[in-house]
Amino acid sequence: MNIGLKHTPLMVLGTSSGAGKTLIATAICRYLKRKGEQPIPFKGQNMSNNAWVDTKGREMAYSQALQSWSAGLEPSAEMNPVLLKPKGDCTSEVIHLGKSVGTSKAINYYEDWFESGWEAIKKGLAILLKKNGRLILEGAGSPVEVNLQHKDLTNLKLAKFLNANCILVADIERGGVFAQIIGTIALMKPDEKRLIKGIIINRFRGDKALFESGVTWIEKETGIPVLGILPWLKEIFPPEDSLDLFERKQINQTADIEIAIIKLPRISNFSDLDPLFSDSSIEMRWIEPGQNLGEPDVLIIPGSKQTIKDLESLNKTGLSNQIKDYAKKGGNIFGICGGLQMLGQSLEDPYKQESINEKSKFSNKGMNLLPIKTTFGEIKQTSQREVRVTWPNSQNVKGFEMHYGESDLINGKNYDIISLFKNSSLGWVIERENKSFIGGTYLHGIFENDEWRRQWINKIRQRKGLNKLTTFEENHLDKREKLLDLLTDAFEKNVNLDKVV
Structure with a gap:
């Protein structure tokens, strides 16, 4: 028809x-x-x-x-x-x-x-x-x-x-x-x-x-x-299925810093990390529950479709203890959405949004690396945002929210904690005396903001005694357009659509 x-x-x-x-x-x-x-x-x-x-x-x-x-x-x-x-x-x-x-x-x-x-x-x-x-x-x-x-x-x-x-x-x-x-x-x-x-x-x-x-x-x-x-064709875009994550290869073979990413069993929105994969100054390494964390320059805990269940996986395999030990030794940690929630003191789920069965607990302990409490509500927050970020410097950034959980500070006055945004519920960071940081945000797409990403990378480089990056060879959106064109060039060279259009 x-x-x-x-x-x-x-x-x-x-x-x-x-x-x-x-x-x-x-x-x-x-x-x-x-x-x-x-x-x-x-x-x-x-x-x-x-x-x-x-x-x-x-x-x-x-x-x-x-x-x-x-x-x-x-x-x-x-x-x-x-x-x-x-x-x-x-x-x-x-x-x-x-x-x-x-x-x-x-x-x-x-x-x-x-x-x-x-x-x-x-x-x-x-x-x-x-x-x-x-x-x-x-x-x-x-x-x-x-x-x-x-x-x-x-x-x-x-x-x-x-x-x-x-x-x-x-x-x-x-x-x-x-x-x-x-x-x-x-x-x-x-x-x-x-x-x-x-x-x-x-x-x-x-x-x-x-x-x-x-x-x-x-x-x-x-x-x-x-x-x-x-x-x-080389893997130039984020894989559609998280099972393909380990197949993602970097074009870069030389790097100044290493970023480890926790490969959560129910990982979501892994395209958040795409700008980091194509950065020539970075080596990316996936860590699966049960594997050794090692000593990366920074650890990222990405989003999760089931934060509490993934946190349980980290606890059962001992990876959460490795993360806490890494933090005690002065490691840099950054969480995105579910990753941010895991870093807090508690995760409460009164409406069973993050729980699969009735035996799931109402209140669950987090890693206690940030003084926040997360409560999962009935209504999902979904919106594009353009907001003012305060750390590492002050600038406007774009991204989007997509989460059920709402996080709040617990006794925040007792900690040297910084609200990442004017809207303090979007994220926090603690900077420590050794210049390391522990923080996170609900803003997906944060790394697509080139200037913010550069400043964030420079925090890591500065602590390692490396020169600061003054600019990127190519901004993220231009790089995405270039990759789309390269993909289409290969398609146009090898496929004739005249018989179907």
Whole structure:
């Protein structure tokens, strides 16, 4: 069913999760923008704890925000009308059009949320279609999971609803690329198969000429053209799934300082750290519960979808004791959102927002490194912010809030503690005599503020006896644009979309 679209939508489907749909859809957005079109990214349903908050204070997956920037648009929750945020124990928070509407067990999700999810998707589409551009749709996982296909919100049901031209992406790095493609198409119904207008082979290593006979075979067996073969690209963007975190590699091989990051079991918003990964003066190292913390120059505790449960993991594995010992020895520590909450004295959860079962405790002890108490309320705080920061120096910074917990100082007068912002509830820091610091903030995206990030890094460098950084070679937003262009250059060089646009 075509609903009166001026431009036929393009949909990127994959033979599996991780086939490369997100980056290929991102590249298509920039490619069409270069051609004078207005691409509009859309993913009906996404499952991710890596989120963004739009200008109206609504949550959406970070990957659709990235695609929006690639298309030259301001991100909006309509681009990702259904977002599932895993909480653990097969339970997810359900977000519709940017607002939390409940939680669901995986086994009950399709029965309880299918109809309302489809309505949210149609509402999001109706708003986006007013922009009069071309929808660039991203599928999820595989489109032919036969046990789930009748309740699949975001693949072939959506493709048929919009009569989209679909591109099937297969990851040759995984092996079995011919079986991936043939098997996926074989499981499609005739009216679904006719929507597949092209195939892209992704993550190819070596000389593409070696695969020419493979291309011929695929086209003969499927009757569908191979649009191109994309080479293996370095991980230049934050991974969509936290399972891929250890695969994130730095281009930099020489560094002045080392930053350790706690890889929480339920880590969220790890894109907060992206500006640090591409900094040539920094070596990043992930620490998993149970591993040795070592002696980094600074430790970051990132956000968590389930702060109390992740704190329990740190306690059980002894990593929280390592963190406290590191603090006693004068180590620098900085927490973001859930990481900030863990550094406090207590975490109280009267409404079971951070608890999975009824046996969970109302009050939980924190690491007692900051004199704050956190209480998890019923209403989530979500908003973009531009605020005045007071430390390490005074300046305006931008970011966003996304949290249930509210933190307050406990006997703050007894500590030499600094409010990071004029709004004191957004974060605090303690500077010690040895010039080390322990602090944190609720402001996601704080490291994207180049001048603030430089001053923060210089605090660490100064203590280590290193010269201060006077400037960065390239600011974060310019670097992101450069990477989007590099991605699109590779796509344009290796893929021909003429047969599908």
